[in-house]
Amino acid sequence: MARGVAGPEIERLIQLLARLPGLGPRSARRAALTLLKKREALLGPLAEAMRIASERVVVCASCGNVDTSDPCAVCTDASRDGSIIVVVEDVSDLWALERAGALHARYHVLGGVLSALDGVRPENLAIDRLVARAAEPGVREVIVALNATVDGQTTAHYVTEALAHLPVTVTRLAHGVPVGGELDYLDEGTLSAALKRRTAM
């Protein structure tokens, strides 16, 4: 990869950028060049933002969210409904649900889903911590908001069983036609679910 032309410093920058999701070797080179061209406006500020994030960002010991404080801003937000815990696979799912803004509750990040193939077992996920939180007084409902994939649903069932002895209601997200979605492009499973759970107009 252009050895001897771009120096080792630039090569190292490209190699590290290529490890980001969404950037391959070619786009990492483009990204590195953009950074070098916009040194004042982008490279410097980004290096500084990374340094600050590296120093200050911590994982919330309670819910698994990333923030600059532990417990995180979600866990300490008194305006949130403490009776509901939304279980998600990853922090990105937490962010996605917050963008939807439909619920103002607490979260619990599992840190993955069970997977025989990838060797992810229950003890690798934050399931014990979820059970402990769900057992706290005041918690009434646990919404299992895991992906509708095979591994996601396997994990959802495991979580449901782990919570079965507690006096909490365990629910999951509704299946159906995505808002704005075209029926023609949907799979049979989604269409069946949407028909079965049809609601009055």
Next chain:
Amino acid sequence: MARGVAGPEIERLIQLLARLPGLGPRSARRAALTLLKKREALLGPLAEAMRIASERVVVCASCGNVDTSDPCAVCTDASRDGSIIVVVEDVSDLWALERAGALHARYHVLGGVLSALDGVRPENLAIDRLVARAAEPGVREVIVALNATVDGQTTAHYVTEALAHLPVTVTRLAHGVPVGGELDYLDEGTLSAALKRRTAM
């Protein structure tokens, strides 16, 4: 974008990452999460690599290449053929030609192409510097390796005229069928050029 959930430090990181080519708002969030999860292995080293690049990388005053020294490693490499200058639009094109490894000569980065639409005029490009370099003793050929786009070819003609008074041969890259390319997918212009410039088997 998840305000109050991800703190301002993470938001800033996401916003800066989204300004890289190839990363949109969604993939910038994924990249930021990956960085925060791989703090030791990726976030720290990348921040450091950026800081080093920001401090050490300079633009070669002679050819426009980016390197940690000025003049750059290409300009100071005595093993290169100093009689040939390859004119490219951008440093990424220089890297691409070096990867091809077909020529061991010197380069000249114009820093763009002429574009009436984007307001890029000859004085915005490193054309005067190219003419000065091509006038140096020992230079015999200038290869205009600009993109085969309308703006690229307009610039190629402008560069050729600017060099016309000098005793150097000005050449351009061959048009033809890309190696591994399927004729069915090629445009008429490329096929015409490939036919016109056919060579003996």
